Amino acid sequence: MRGPVVVVGDTLLDRDVEGVVNRLCPDSPVPVLDETVATDRPGGAGLAAVFAAAQGAEVVLVTALADDAGGARLSALLAAAGVRVYPLPLSGATPEKIRLRARGRVLLRHDRGGVPGEPGQPSEEVLRVIGAASAVLVSDYGRGVARQPALRDALAATRAPVVWDPHPRGPAAVPGVHLATPNESEVRELVPALPGTSRLAAASRGAQGLRRRWRAGAVAVTLGGDGALLCHAGSTPLVVPTPGSAEGDTCGAGDRFAAAASLALAQGALVSEAVQAAVAEASAYVAGGGVAAALPSPAGARSQPVRAGVPGPGGDRVGVAPVAALLAEVRAAGGTVVATGGCFDLLHAGHVATLQAARQLGDCLIVCLNSDASVAGLKGPDRPVMSEGDRARLLAALSCVDAVMIFDESTPEAALSWLRPDIWVKGGDYATGGGDAAGLPEAEVLRRWGGNTVVVPYLDGRSTTDMIARSVAPVSTPERVR
Numbered sequence: 001m002r003g004p005v006v007v008v009g010d011t012l013l014d015r016d017v018e019g020v021v022n023r024l025c026p027d028s029p030v031p032v033l034d035e036t037v038a039t040d041r042p043g044g045a046g047l048a049a050v051f052a053a054a055q056g057a058e059v060v061l062v063t064a065l066a067d068d069a070g071g072a073r074l075s076a077l078l079a080a081a082g083v084r085v086y087p088l089p090l091s092g093a094t095p096e097k098i099r100l101r102a103r104g105r106v107l108l109r110h111d112r113g114g115v116p117g118e119p120g121q122p123s124e125e126v127l128r129v130i131g132a133a134s135a136v137l138v139s140d141y142g143r144g145v146a147r148q149p150a151l152r153d154a155l156a157a158t159r160a161p162v163v164w165d166p167h168p169r170g171p172a173a174v175p176g177v178h179l180a181t182p183n184e185s186e187v188r189e190l191v192p193a194l195p196g197t198s199r200l201a202a203a204s205r206g207a208q209g210l211r212r213r214w215r216a217g218a219v220a221v222t223l224g225g226d227g228a229l230l231c232h233a234g235s236t237p238l239v240v241p242t243p244g245s246a247e248g249d250t251c252g253a254g255d256r257f258a259a260a261a262s263l264a265l266a267q268g269a270l271v272s273e274a275v276q277a278a279v280a281e282a283s284a285y286v287a288g289g290g291v292a293a294a295l296p297s298p299a300g301a302r303s304q305p306v307r308a309g310v311p312g313p314g315g316d317r318v319g320v321a322p323v324a325a326l327l328a329e330v331r332a333a334g335g336t337v338v339a340t341g342g343c344f345d346l347l348h349a350g351h352v353a354t355l356q357a358a359r360q361l362g363d364c365l366i367v368c369l370n371s372d373a374s375v376a377g378l379k380g381p382d383r384p385v386m387s388e389g390d391r392a393r394l395l396a397a398l399s400c401v402d403a404v405m406i407f408d409e410s411t412p413e414a415a416l417s418w419l420r421p422d423i424w425v426k427g428g429d430y431a432t433g434g435g436d437a438a439g440l441p442e443a444e445v446l447r448r449w450g451g452n453t454v455v456v457p458y459l460d461g462r463s464t465t466d467m468i469a470r471s472v473a474p475v476s477t478p479e480r481v482r
Contacts, residue, residue: 004058009045009139011063045139051259064119070094079414092117116143123450133160135266142169161265165258175215207231242283249290257282317396335363339421345384354427357456359400427458
């Protein structure tokens, strides 16, 4: 593959709540679910991207993330799964789909997020990565990303094969896509079947209607456990049956199908070969236990990417909620968001100088703080000296710091993908010319949404490691005069 597989579309936060039902509610004849475990994962386009990354592909996800806890959670889950996120701003809330389950069966699905928000403009870097893709998968969940005009222009212009997984509430595919992959019910909604038409005839008629309407190269209608029906320019469709019978949780099977077809096309397969590979992958996915068994363990973990808050003085400025509120306020006023990060173990004058210089560059300063686990992984089991709660409170108490968020990963990439700061600041050796901003690993991340990375001077001779070493060094005492 000459470039990454790019997934474009709406990402949701999916949550499975497993529990036990032993009684009915006393005030209503409904079951009471006693929760035993809950698992979060990316849904929608995010799930398709995770599936592709799990196959070893280099995957870029172009999606919209909201300034809320759900957006932060999605950013962390996607980064842990090896997906590079190129975020667009999203007004409103992160859409969530919560499935309440008992003994493997869904009792109720609870949707949150309200009316879809409007995704913002893509950066030049987003348009560039679409043009350099080996294949593009548009995973449309009807929430607006696939309607974005600049993205549609880029999708129509790319030379990469484009797979379009449509949604009835979404827009038409851009002209010239290689393959569209609606399911049976979506085809019936988009192209109503004639009365008395057989199942295969209705699927074939609908696929040909969509192919002509969208000027697509081919349309593959997924038929659940019966495989798929592929319509090319000719009049005779190709039916691709499943390798064997598969029963189980079908949640995510359509995303698995579309992701597998996209990977095959990226590797040079014919459309018919890509559909056959996709049917085999989707069938094995359902037979193997569905989404719970298929996802890499980091994407299914429930650990929080940023802490909800820190009790005590200054705690009202620490955590995802105060950071989200600050982002909304500053962006609504057209202000500039500045962020910086680090361990800040034993806060010293060098840290303060960097923070003060950073705050002068914009309208707010958010500090991304490594958690205790993150610091220990970076610096060894004897660090940090101060707990994350104490470090966060000290930072929040500084007048130059507007909010603090704590992250568990070794790098702040996931936190940055959610924050989308306009400026990322690192302390550099101004006197010797050290600290190349272009070489900072965060610089590539900032370019995804058009942000900038800068270095500010720091006070020479200040080092937490040196301070710790001096504090534990043995103190020599002068020999007593006889």
